[in-house]
Structures are given as structure tokens and as C-alpha cells.
Amino acid sequence: MSAIRYELGADQILTLTIDMPGQSANTMNAAFRDALTDTVDKVKADLGNLSGIVITSAKKTFFAGGDLNELHKVTRDHSEQFEAMVNGLKASMRALETCGKPVVAAINGSALGGGLEIALACHHRIALDDDKVQLGLPEVTLGLLPGGGGTQRLPRMIGLEAAFSYLMEGKKVNPKAALKAGIVDELAGSVEELIEKAKAFIVANPASQQPWDKKGFKLPGGAPHHPAMAQKLAIAPAMLKQKTKGCYPAPERILSAAVEGCQVDFDNGSLIETRYFTELVVGQVAKNMTGTFWFQLNAIKAGGSRPDGVERETFKKVAVLGAGMMGAGIAYATASRGIEVVLKDVSVDNAEKGKHYSEALLAKKVSRKRMTEEQKAQVLNRIKATDSTADLEGCDLVIEAVFEDSGLKAKVTQEAEPRLVDNGIFASNTSTIPISQLAEASSKPENFIGLHFFSPVDKMQLVEIIVGAKTSDETLARAFDYVLQIGKIPIVVNDSRGFFTSRVFGTFVNEGIAMLAEGIHPASIENAGMMAGMPVGPLAISDEVSLTLMQHIRAQSKKDTEAAGGTWAPHPAEAIIDQMVNEQGRKGKASGAGFYEYPNKGKKHLWPQLEALFVDQAKARGVQLQDLKDRILFIQALETVRCLEEGVLRSIEDANIGSIFGIGYAPWTGGAIQFINQYGVREFAQRAEELAQQYGDRFAPPALLLEKAESGSTFA
Ligand code: NAI
Numbered sequence: 001m002s003a004i005r006y007e008l009g010a011d012q013i014l015t016l017t018i019d020m021p022g023q024s025a026n027t028m029n030a031a032f033r034d035a036l037t038d039t040v041d042k043v044k045a046d047l048g049n050l051s052g053i054v055i056t057s058a059k060k061t062f063f064a065g066g067d068l069n070e071l072h073k074v075t076r077d078h079s080e081q082f083e084a085m086v087n088g089l090k091a092s093m094r095a096l097e098t099c100g101k102p103v104v105a106a107i108n109g110s111a112l113g114g115g116l117e118i119a120l121a122c123h124h125r126i127a128l129d130d131d132k133v134q135l136g137l138p139e140v141t142l143g144l145l146p147g148g149g150g151t152q153r154l155p156r157m158i159g160l161e162a163a164f165s166y167l168m169e170g171k172k173v174n175p176k177a178a179l180k181a182g183i184v185d186e187l188a189g190s191v192e193e194l195i196e197k198a199k200a201f202i203v204a205n206p207a208s209q210q211p212w213d214k215k216g217f218k219l220p221g222g223a224p225h226h227p228a229m230a231q232k233l234a235i236a237p238a239m240l241k242q243k244t245k246g247c248y249p250a251p252e253r254i255l256s257a258a259v260e261g262c263q264v265d266f267d268n269g270s271l272i273e274t275r276y277f278t279e280l281v282v283g284q285v286a287k288n289m290t291g292t293f294w295f296q297l298n299a300i301k302a303g304g305s306r307p308d309g310v311e312r313e314t315f316k317k318v319a320v321l322g323a324g325m326m327g328a329g330i331a332y333a334t335a336s337r338g339i340e341v342v343l344k345d346v347s348v349d350n351a352e353k354g355k356h357y358s359e360a361l362l363a364k365k366v367s368r369k370r371m372t373e374e375q376k377a378q379v380l381n382r383i384k385a386t387d388s389t390a391d392l393e394g395c396d397l398v399i400e401a402v403f404e405d406s407g408l409k410a411k412v413t414q415e416a417e418p419r420l421v422d423n424g425i426f427a428s429n430t431s432t433i434p435i436s437q438l439a440e441a442s443s444k445p446e447n448f449i450g451l452h453f454f455s456p457v458d459k460m461q462l463v464e465i466i467v468g469a470k471t472s473d474e475t476l477a478r479a480f481d482y483v484l485q486i487g488k489i490p491i492v493v494n495d496s497r498g499f500f501t502s503r504v505f506g507t508f509v510n511e512g513i514a515m516l517a518e519g520i521h522p523a524s525i526e527n528a529g530m531m532a533g534m535p536v537g538p539l540a541i542s543d544e545v546s547l548t549l550m551q552h553i554r555a556q557s558k559k560d561t562e563a564a565g566g567t568w569a570p571h572p573a574e575a576i577i578d579q580m581v582n583e584q585g586r587k588g589k590a591s592g593a594g595f596y597e598y599p600n601k602g603k604k605h606l607w608p609q610l611e612a613l614f615v616d617q618a619k620a621r622g623v624q625l626q627d628l629k630d631r632i633l634f635i636q637a638l639e640t641v642r643c644l645e646e647g648v649l650r651s652i653e654d655a656n657i658g659s660i661f662g663i664g665y666a667p668w669t670g671g672a673i674q675f676i677n678q679y680g681v682r683e684f685a686q687r688a689e690e691l692a693q694q695y696g697d698r699f700a701p702p703a704l705l706l707e708k709a710e711s712g713s714t715f716a
Pocket residue numbers: 321322323324325326327344345346350400401402403404405408412429430431432452453454455
């Protein structure tokens with residue numbers, strides 16, 4: 001069966017329905033390419049009998065885009081074949097575009113990436129007016145480029161400047177917004193209307209040609225050499241670099257492809273695009289990002305870390321204990337996914353305050369027209385703010401987010417458990433206390449688990465599920481279901497102090513502060529952090545966390561280490577933190593002063609006194625940027641290996657995804673373990689040895705790393 005159905009109607013209109021056999025969505029793979037080549041041949045033969053062509057899809061979505069399975073395998077050795085293959089596919093699209101008959105895209109569902117590119121190659125685009133339908137070119141988010149003509153057609157259609165956010169940021173829009181932006185030409189209320197309108201266009205426009213194929217075509221908004229545009233384009237690379245810090249080749253290549261391509265005719269522009277596309281496809285950053293953000297993330301969402309054999313659960317009523325910052329966020333995340341929530345605090349007033357947090361977030365959505373008043377009321381009605389334990393009756397799941405105090409946590413556990421349904425789950429959102437220790441207060445430790453959310457809960461997608469010593473597989477599987485039910489990403493880790501994310505995060509901030517202790521300039525430290533690809537510098541994030549909390553966590557860890565008979569090895573960051581808090585009274589952002597100053601008016605900036613207090617000018621001048629960047633990425637990757645070695649982490653996928661979504665580990669790397677793989681495991685181990693000699697034992701390669709390096713294997 002061909003991937004493209006060919007139906008020539010009595011009205012001489014040809015309908016091409018893309019329906020790839022054995023796939024739930026249409027993708028641009030070998031089967032599609034073959035079908036398209038055949039289709040073009042048939043169209044050429046039938047041209048005399050045709051009045052026009054409608055392209056649509058038999059799937060729920062119009063077309064899903066490039067085939068990542070295929071792209072992921074292309075290596076540098078195959079660049080030439082790959083380039084020829086892409087140019088061949090584009091030639092088929094171009095043949096339809098220039099066949100002289102009107103071609104209309106009847107976009108019956110989402111058209112992303114290659115899907116939208118097919119539509120852009122048509123003379124007219126009509127989309128089904130459904131807010132769930134998404135249109136866009138998200139390739140950049142996987143380190144790629146819209147290589148099916150997207151970087152050429154979209155700028156020629158809506159102008160370079162207007163196209164940039166779609167091309168370089170992967171902006172997606174619904175059909176209404178696409179109409180406004182000029183990406184589609186018409187909307188239709190139903191699939192039938194879609195086809196009717198498509199046919200009507202063909203009847204009314206017997207000869208269609210793309211604007212860029214007409215004589216005298218002018219690029220909307222000005223061609224690159226137009227003085228006003230040239231001025232903007234002169235600064236565009238610098239502005240882009242400010243955002244990418246040079247870590248992401250994709251947006252840079254997209255900018256080049258679009259601007260260079262728009263200075264020549266369409267066909268040459270298309271060749272330029274393919275060159276840049278090929279370079280990205282075979283490059284390491286696209287491999288890192290596609291591997292993690294596509295394959296590994298999908299594996300996680302498909303239940304890779306969920307124990308088998310447990311029936312999937314749908315939660316109906318969830319209690320959240322503690323309506324503070326975290327509890328309020330968890331209540332919002334849960335209620336907005338259709339689950340009843342009981343939000344309990346010590347007083348109704350406190351609980352209402354927590355509920356108000358949801359109200360404020362929902363009101364913002366309403367004001368941005370992303371939600372109706374009615375939908376807002378529905379979500380709010382699902383949250384019951386209370387101070388009464390009796391209201392917990394019949395909950396399937398309780399999530400505790402009271403103060404970080406094991407005594408208090410034990411008390412609320414014992415109060416809540418009897419109210420749960422049979423086999424209900426009790427989860428703690430503790431950030432530091434071992435789950436097995438908290439489970440001691442539980443009458444059913446097999447149903448006790450950690451659900452570690454990140455702040456702010458409405459924005460942070462990750463939930464770290466912590467399995468205690470006695471937590472059952474069934475409880476884990478069901479907790480996993482809850483996390484997916486609220487649309488978040490679950491990773492599963494075994495119990496350990498700091499679990500996985502907090503442990504690795506700690507190494508990041510401590511390394512930055514240790515650099516300050518060595519006399520390195522704070523601005524160099526912050527810049528190195530961001531140039532390595534971290535979203536914020538280590539000193540800025542330390543202020544966010546608060547230096548006093550860091551002291552508190554350290555004191556607790558030290559106490560526990562010593563109680564277990566170990567010796568505490570002080571980190572060079574500790575003295576700086578103590579000096580900042582105890583001598584300078586600078587505790588972090590919440591108290592208005594930390595490594596940064598927080599003026600009432602204007603932007604925060606590094607505290608100027610840091611220089612006099614800590615900077616060693618000679619050292620600061622002699623420092624190597626690469627060393628600073630390596631230290632920041634290596635120290636976290638090494639701690640991640642230790643987490644794997646100790647069995648805290650259970651999978652590579654969880655390590656990579658958890659490091660990016662929980663800690664902000666440089667996304668270009670594909671995560672803390674993929675960073676090692678792509679660096680070369682042996683080379684990474686050697687560099688770690690070097691760093692250990694220069695900066696301390698904390699960089700010494702763990703046994704698991706040495707083992708992999710010696711055997712020449714990677715982490716898989
Ligand atoms: P918070 O101080 O904002 O809120 C705690 C709330 O618990 C307060 O509203 C308090 O009135 C309430 N509470 C106290 N006793 C209670 C009781 N017996 N019954 C019901 N409610 C009671 O604290 P936050 O930041 O929301 O943290 C809560 C938990 O989440 C802590 O265990 C914390 O370690 C953990 N966590 C915090 C993160 C953060 O970024 N703040 C991140 C991840 C976890």
C-alpha cells in the first residue's frame with residue numbers, strides 16, 4: 001500500500017491523502033519519499049486531466065515531520081548521500097509546487113516540522129480551526145533545522161523578521177494565530193468544510209504560482225540587502241549569540257540559511273538550506289539533543305522506569321498537606337489536570353491562601369485568552385481548602401508538603417493515613433530527608449514514597465520519584481501514573497541523601513563558590529557557568545536557594561555522616577558561605593543581599609565588595625575559561641556517575657532527563673551522562689584526572705567511569 005492515496009475525482013481534482021501504513025502519524029521517511037516520487041510521476045502523466053491538487057492526511061494529525069529514527073543514524077561519512085537524498089525529496093515537493101496547477105494543503109490536524117513544510121510548498125493553506133491543532137517548525141529544539149524548505153519559504157511568505165521566532169525558537173501556534181501571522185490563508189470549521197474550501201480555491205484559481213516564482217517578487221519586509229533590513233541583520237548574530245552563548249549551532253545555522261538563501265533565487269536558497277541542514281544532522285549537538293529530548297524522553301513517558309505488571313491507575317482525589325509555596329503549586333498542577341484536590345493547612349486561612357495561588361495563575365491564563373472564566377471556575381472548584389483531617393477521607397493519594405521537619409512529617413503521616421482509601425499512597429515532597437527514614441512513621445511503608453517536585457511547580461516539568469527501602473513496586477508504578485496524569489516527567493531514583501537532583505545541584509553551586517575561594521573573579525565564574533550552557537551562574541543560583549539553607553543542609557549532612565561513623569571532608573566552598581552569612585550578613589536573595597545586590601530599582605548585580613574580599617588579581621587574570629567551564633560540567637557529570645554507581649540512579653535516561661529538567665544541566669549536552677559519552681568516555685576520564693590533580697580529589701574519576709574508559713564502552 002502506498003503512503004499517499006491518489007484519488008482523481010470526476011471534477012478533475014486530485015486528492016492526495018497521506019496515510020502511511022503501520023504508523024500512527026505520517027513522517028518523512030523512505031516510504032514517504034518513495035510514495036512522493038511515484039505520486040509526482042503520476043501527476044506529471046495526469047497533468048492534462050487535472051484541475052488542481054488537494055493534499056490532506058488520513059491520520060489525526062496532518063503530518064508529524066522528519067523521521068528522527070532515520071536522522072539520528074546519519075553520520076558524517078554519509079553526509080553526501082544524505083544531502084542528495086534531501087535534495088531529491090525537495091525536488092519532488094518543488095515539482096508539485098511548479099506543476100502549474102493549484103495545490104492546496106487541507107490541514108486537518110497538527111502540522112509540525114516537515115508537515116508544515118509540505119503545507120508551505122502548497123499555493124494555499126486551509127487549516128481546521130481547532131485550538132488543539134499546532135503549526136510550527138520545532139526542529140531547532142532538537143538541534144536541527146527545517147530542512148524541507150522551511151527556512152526558505154516561510155521568510156518569503158511572511159518576511160525574514162516575522163519568520164525568525166518560528167525558525168529559530170520553534171514557536172508553535174494554533175490555526176487562528178497562524179492565520180493572523182499569514183502562515184495559513186483560511187480556516188475551516190470541519191474536515192468536510194476543509195475539503196470544500198480547498199476545492200473551491202482550485203476552481204477559482206485555475207493557475208497558481210508561488211509569489212517567489214513570479215517575476216518581480218519582493219520579499220515581504222525587505223530583502224537582506226534592503227538598507228533597513230541590512231541594519232537589523234548586522235546585529236542579529238550578536239543578539240543570537242547572547243542567547244545561545246555559542247552552545248547551540250542550530251539557531252545560528254538557521255539564521256545563515258534564511259538570510260543567505262533569501263539573497264539568491266528559491267532553488268539556490270534551497271540548496272544552501274540543505275548544506276546547513278546536513279551539517280547539523282551529522283553534528284554532535286543534534287545527536288545529543290535528539291537522543292535525549294526525543295528518544296530518551298519518549299522512553300520515560302512510555303513507562304521505561306515503571307515496574308511492569310501493575311494496572312495503570314487514574315487518580316481521582318488527591319490530598320495535599322501544607323498549602324505553602326510547594327503545596328499550593330502541587331494543588332494547582334493536580335487540579336488543572338482534572339483531579340479533585342483537598343488542600344489542607346493548619347488554618348482555613350492558610351489553606352485559602354494556597355488556593356489563591358491557583359486563582360492568580362488561572363486569572364493570568366484568562367487574561368491571556370488561554371482559558372475561559374468558566375474553565376477557570378471548574379479548576380478552582382476542584383480545590384477544597386480546609387484545616388480538617390476529616391476532609392481527607394477517601395483520597396487515593398496524599399502528598400505531604402509541610403515544613404521540612406521529620407517530627408512534623410511523622411505527625412501528619414499518622415493523621416492522614418487512616419483516611420486514605422484501601423491501598424492509598426502516602427507521598428512526601430521532602431527535599432532532603434531520606435524517604436526510608438520518613439517511612440518509619442507510616443503504618444504501611446510499602447505504600448510510602450517520595451514525590452519530589454521542583455519550584456515553581458507550575459513551570460518545572462520534572463518530578464523525582466524516590467523509592468524508599470520498603471516502597472513496593474506497585475506503589476512506584478502507581479505514583480508514576482500520577483506524575484504522568486498531571487502531565488509531568490517522572491524520573492525514578494533510589495533513596496539517598498539529596499536523592500539525585502539535589503546532590504548533583506549541590507556540586508554545581510559548590511564548585512562555583514570554590515572558584516571564588518581560589519580568587520577567581522565572580523563575573524568570570526558566572527559567565528563561565530552560562531557559557532558552559534547552564535541557565536544561570538552558580539553564584540546567582542546560590543542566592544536563590546539562600547546561603548543559610550545551604551549551611552543548614554550541610555550541617556545536617558555532616559551530622560548524619562558522623563553519626564554513621566564517617567568523617568566529614570569539608571568543601572572549599574564552605575568557608576566562603578560562612579563568611580558571607582556570618583561575617584557579612586548576606587544570606588541570599590530572599591533577605592535582599594547575597595553574592596548579588598538587589599536594588600529596589602534596576603537590575604541585580606554582583607556585590608562589588610566580592611572583589612576586595614576574595615579576588616586574587618594575578619590568579620583572576622591567569623585563569624583559563626575552558627578550565628572554568630569544564631569544572632562546572634565535569635563536577636556534575638562525575639557526581640551523576642557516582643549516583644549510578646551507588647544505585648541511586650536506575651537508568652541513563654533518568655540521569656540525562658533529570659539533570660536537564662531538574663538542575664538545568666546544559667541542554668546542548670543531552671544531559672550529564674550524555675556529556676560524558678559525547679566527550680569520549682576515555683578522554684573524559686583523563687580530563688577528570690587532570691582536574692583532580694589541579695583542583696582536588698572531588699574530580700577523581702569514580703571506579704565505574706574508569707571501568708568504562710578501560711573497556712572502551714559508553715554509558716548506555
Ligand atoms: P512553606 O513553608 O512554604 O509551606 C509549608 C506549609 O505547611 C505552611 O503553609 C504551613 O502552614 C504548613 N503546615 C505546617 N504544619 C502543617 C500541618 N500540620 N498540616 C498542614 N499544613 C501544615 O514550605 P515549602 O517551601 O512549600 O516546602 C514544603 C516542603 O517541600 C518541605 O518539605 C520542603 O523541603 C519541600 N520542598 C521545597 C522546595 C522549595 O523549593 N521550596 C522544593 C522541593 C521540596
